[in-house]
Amino acid sequence: MTELSVRPVPRPTRLDLASGMVSGHVGTPALPPVDPLAVEPLAALERSVLPALARPPCVVSFSGGLDSSLVLAVAVRVARREGLPLPVPVTWRFADAPGADESAWQDDVIRALGLTGRWRLLPAGDDLDVVGPVAGRLLARHGVLHPCNLHLHLPIVELAPGGSLLTGAGGDQMLAGWRRPPRTVGDRLRRALAPAVRAALPAGRRPAMAAYPWLRPDVAARCLRSRAAEARAEPGRLDQRIRWHLGRRDLALTRAGLTAMAAEHRVTVVNPLLDPGFLAALVAVAGRARDVTRQRLLARIAGDDLPPVVTAARPKATFLEVFLRRPAREFATGWDGSGVDDDLVDPAALRRVWSTWPIPAATTALLQHVWWTTRGSGPGVGRPARTEASTGETQR
Template sequence: MTPLGALEQAVLPALRRPPCLVSFSGGLDSSLVLAVALRVARREGLPHPVPVTWRFTGAPRADESRWQDRVVQALGIGDWQLLQADDDLDLVGPTAGRLLRRHGLRHPVNLHLHLPIVELATGGSMLTGAGGGQVLGGWRRARSGLFRVRLRRTAGHLRTVLRTRRSSPDMFPWLRPEVSAEIYRAFRADRRREPRRLDHRIAWHARRRDLGLTCASLADLGATRAVAVVNPLLDPGFLTVLTGPAGRRRCPPRDRLIAEIAAGVLPEVVTAPRPKARFLEVFLRGPTRRFVQRWDGSGVDEEIVDVAALRALWSRWPIPGGTAGLVQEVWLATTSDGAAGPPAPRPPERPEPHR
């Protein structure tokens, strides 16, 4: 079986449980999942999957609308659900507030963006591109045969290493020094352990705790609405085939790997390299800004967190993205009954499709 064939098998359970919605951002991973699911649905005579896409106001670095439009047009999709977000997806905004009140602090901190999609998929299924960034991405580029190119990359890598070492005490300035040092050592050790060979690297990522927590959180979120959440890029059968004969390769570029999976049968725009969007400004909006500005220093473990340092960091905007989970933890600890938090709106009704 080919990797594409294995991926087609991986999306089938979701397609057989309509309505099947696809969490579609326009990035490589979600575009690949959408294209494969639509291909299988058309071949098998199953109800077509419906992409659901967030569009953001005031977040230009997160704008992927051009790629979204191109992929949807190339695939000939008629039913496309667009959701609009202003402060809706803030770390402690309306959507996150509903999720945090019911589920508590979960990983990842942006899990709540899937909540409205799950509510639209009630009783059906949701396909995601979860895990693609880990098992398909993150590779260093293969070495070029040009000496000057290699020299330039080596110099750039050296500058990065020196800058990282020089700033290591300041990576987590909101933590107590001994805690920050311990986390930094673990971070460095983890980076050194990451394999370079394709089969070893994929296996290493597939068993990591962060991916396990992500999948568990998505599954729990789906269970609240009887939605089967399927993450085909983490399907064991797909990963086994993907790391078969070619598993000994080292550092295959992500775009090349995805193009090989597409096997020339999916539209080129699906696998074409594209700039990576930055979503921090989607989650750091008005509700978070107001919350950190009025924070009184309570709700944290002071043996771990340096309250004075954290207050100084949170007095400037935007706050560091590395404190996003801490924002949600403090919000939960200080607004346990939800009275001081944002209102909990009713679940969204299914919007009119964009055609």
Template sequence: MLRPTSFDISTGTVLGVAPPRRPTPTGSPDPLDALDAAVLPGLTRPPCLVSFSGGLDSSLVLAVAVRAARREGLPDPVPVTWRFAGAPRADESDWQERVIRALGVDGSWQILRADDELDLVGPVARRLLHRYGVVHPVNLHLHLPLAELAGGGSLLTGGGGDQILAGWRRPPATSLRARLWWLRHDLRTRRGPVEQFGWLRPAVARDVQRAHRAEERAEPRLLRHRIAWHARRRDLLLTCSALSRMAGDHQAAAIQPLLDEGFLAALAHCGGDRRAVGRDALLAEIVGDALPAEVIAPRRKARFREVFLREPTREFVRSWDGTGADTDLVDPERLRDLWSRWPIPGGTASLVQQLWLAAYPAERAGEVGPAGPPTGSDTGVEVRH
């Protein structure tokens, strides 16, 4: 399993792009057909669970999987959704209900409910940290109960959609109002290195900010080059490696259809010489009228900081004694000062997990193996019929 380095964890960034790979022959020039082929291995390995948030990417994967299953006479995939107490900006229940109704899979829909359980160092994260150590991304523990439920079967996710379908280069604004909004947004979010990475040594903060901005600028403009570039980024490579290992430990296959080589090749083949193409337009081209309109209808992007920064993290950062961090990179006094205020910077999330694990290591190796299905102490499970 690929792991984040001390630099990745300390800086809260995962930078770097692997060398180009030899192009993969396209199985189908049609992206939707290629996506259909990408979900089939999961459908033939039941139970086939789909990590379904109600967002665009997971909705697309679920809809394609439902269509393919019914065409092939296979069991419907099982959508599994988290619902979060006390996190209104993460609430996507309205779109979840719309998509589920449109696809007709409400009878198998499973809803997992969490309060503090998914905190960065809450009970679910602790099981993952004691088993694997710190992994990337910091919210991977959200999928641990899903991997357990998928034991012996498969787990499909919408991983990679933000990068492959959207990227960082936004399309030009179509109105004066939109342009003014983006101008104000850019002015508000433009920060110096010490302000952006205030817990790092100043020289390290400057280096990290320069490297981060350089990687953003390096994102290719042509769609086909952007797709290939993002698919090679360490960010996604680490994510896929950790998810595959976690699912494999429960005899399940983790599948990311939006990162399937056949789909990526078909998407690049279909209009890949364009530059300013956004996610909404790209999804409309991929899907056409083959899926219900609810699947790709534009919607608000959910924000999940409130899900992962809860009372367990608050208690830990308040009690942290300043030891355990890589002091070549991190200034402990600056970090303690930042952690004295709430909410803490999102860039320090990996440090929270690393320092918590150093303070609370697993007592015995026999206690950290893969657990059984989630129990009531971890989450409540509501099965919709």
């Protein structure tokens, strides 16, 4: 699917920023009809990468994970078959972030695809911190977008002016396993509270304050209810689940942010794993499956046509230590309490939360927003500027 737009960029709402959770839907798009006997998922995926390959230079945001490996392998296969310029994989190599190290998988995939001479490696120390130099450039131009780590694609886009970017966006939603929380999530949250804190809170607010201790109690309770409602609403069947995820605001904001960032460099973003033709083909052959594993889906897509290393099982990398580094820590520990929407956030409670390291992942968007507003780059200290896209607490 080609992503190119000049429309205003939809932004996180006040509640999105405060809670670190983007909930709600913007609609449920229909998928085109597909004859499963005529179009296989791999063939549909191959068609989806053609617009990017036909607009060189074509770069691939390649982490070595399953999604980006699949997209890269398909793009290489199509380029060689069609006589098009090979795509250029671009990979971040992180210093002092062992949880994010996928270098062994990266090396294996690149070798298997014969791309060693075209591979671009970008070293990162504090560069990708959520308030570091790369994020600062994106914030100065666009303000806070979703997700707060979107800036990692900016240097990759800058390598392909006038060209195209292939991403693995949507893989976690379209191909990953189901993420239904256990029914005892509230009980687990209650047990996480210290007994003294638990005794001081009204019974109905204990789980919410354990999950969102920096929010006002009524706001925390609303967020916890919203999170539980989305978990209950996630369908169990693959075809229904794909359509449900396609309509989520979370994914819509991500796609819009990528498009806006790339458009400034005349770069077309193509997200093959979100391509309607590919998803329709996948639904046609596996849509009735329930609780299907990611490995089974990948095996059904790739078959024997891609190198085995591309779809081989591997550990899931974690990236919090890439985006929360020295700049974020110095800002969080030195924060003076200003720049938050105090209708939603309790500044004193947030200071307590940010007094220990690492800070909760759910507060990273809020930290980025506070940094942006208090540094004089944002729409003013305190509450975000109220625009059509930012005033609502949820958008459905």
